[in-house]
Amino acid sequence: METVRMTDQKGALISAQTEVGTYTSDSQHIRDLIRREQARSADIEAxxxxxxxxxxAGRLVHSA
Known part of the structure; x- marks a missing residue:
């Protein structure tokens, strides 16, 4: 089990989503955020x- 530290503002946002029923717990919200980030990272890599x-040439050229 890990402890996650965050600012009061971010903690309030997480708690607010739980209170209105979007998530059943703060942990569920955090797990959903992690899953979304993993999916986003996989999409970017793909x-x-x-x-x-x-x-x-099989390589990307980045122009600024």
Whole structure:
């Protein structure tokens, strides 16, 4: 079991979502946030790989 520390403002946001019934517990909300971040990271990596595959040289060129 881990303890998560956050600002009072962020803690209040988590608690508010629990109080209105969006989540059944603060822990459920945190787990959902982690799952969403994992999915977002996987989507970004899949997009990056697709772009590399589509690139003629197999690499990405970033222009500023």
């Amino acid at each position: 997009t990056r790989l697709a772009l590399m595959k589509a690139s003629p």
